[in-house]
Amino acid sequence: MNVKIQSFLFIAIFWTNVCFAQTFDSHGASEVLPVEPEPDWVFIGSSLVDVMDNKFLGIAGVSGGGMGSSFTFSADNRFMFTVESFYSRGNRGQRTDTVTIFDTSTLAPVDEIIVPPKRALMGSIDGATALSDENRFLAVFNLTPATSLSVVDIERREFVGEISTPGCSLVYPAGERRYLMLCADGGVLSVTLDEDGGELSKTRTAGYFDPEGDPITEAGVRYGDQWLFVSFGGVVHPLDVSGATLQFEDSWSLLTDEDRAENWRIAGKQHLVIHQATSRLYSLVRQSEEPLDDPGDMDGTEIWVYDLESRQRVQRLEAVPEREDEEIGATTGIGSTSGDGASGILVTQGDGSVLVTVGGGVSVRNAITGEYIHEQLKNVPGSGRLTLRNQAQ
């Protein structure tokens, strides 16, 4: 090949690349999102979606194929945090766990805090991490299977230390610098930090729930100063975290005798959510003759809505709109469900709140009337954990 032809080829290839690059650029312009989110922005897995306008906004590059925790946001909304695990040889080798910090405007990782490689690898469920109510210390639940918490100072971006929590698992915020954990014997553990994030005290209280007879799910919901955890048998166990000691309040049932006779049971993974302004509790339920080994493995076919003041059911909604059969399919592997309803629900908290359900696609409806806004969102992930972007609402 002579030099002329070589030069020609080079120039041709160069310009072709430039053209392609320009074409790509004009279609793939990246946006920078405002720091203050809209009330209807929701993460489906790690994808951020405006569920009201059915607009895909971006994706955060979280590792681990959905094994990460859900996102936690800084008080000023500029950053979000999740915990990740990496092995030096991909699926084996030396393990490194990080609390990774993403910029909420670009959804790009900007920093990381290395924590002991001990965090519980348990899928994207509640209780993996908790930000204490003063928004400074993030606790990561560890399971080796010895249980402990890694405490991270998200203001100074450093690992503070580890607190052993024998026999007690998962972690939930329960006060300014306090966390709540659930124990294997049915008790609860409260862990209080000092001003620097070190261990100040631990108190274990027995008798919150019955781990053998009627265990609770991990998908508890916060209602002001109360946590509500629901048992496999549909009993709500309110736990008051306002005082110095945790108080167990009177339990009540989501299911009447009639409901039980008709074999209604709680179901779904992310099966509870509260609309705070109206005190409405949404619960996924399904019918099953046999008790469910784990309600999280089966989809809910209806959403029952309760008034938390009167503790009465006020509404029954279908879990998912009627769809063509081929659109609904059971998923397999980690996070598998029965595929005949919804596995997760979420409500947004601003004016004009919407109810989002995941199951064979994502649907959006008015949170109060139940009227559909989108029977199925287009061009967004069809499944994944739902996280409200604006948690400060």
Added chain:
Amino acid sequence: MRLTFLLAVLVFVFNLFSEANAESAHFNYILHCQGCHLVNGGGTSGKIPALIGVGRFLSVEGGREFLVRVPGVSGSLVNDAELAEVLNWILYEFSPDNLPRDFEPYDAEEVGRYRKDPLVDVEHAKDRLLSLIET
């Protein structure tokens, strides 16, 4: 001579007792303990305590309670009688050489009493007992 005979009878009676319980105790060990402590009770260094030689805790004050109050024992989903049984089985199986001569097996009542008071600070309690064992 008479002492030897008495000992032989005692060993026989003890064997009868342990044979009767060994099967269900081993079953509960497989179901509730083996997943982490492994088939041979070896555990994983730095993560899961080994059960081999764990009988040495019984030789110091507070050790008998400690073995029940640790989270894996007190929080396990078996009743008090089953828990006493599997705990005795672990001691005979993995720690025959460390058992005190006057070792009396746990019973349901004793185990039930200790497990109601699970340890909140295991590491501290363990270090204290280990320092007693070493001296």
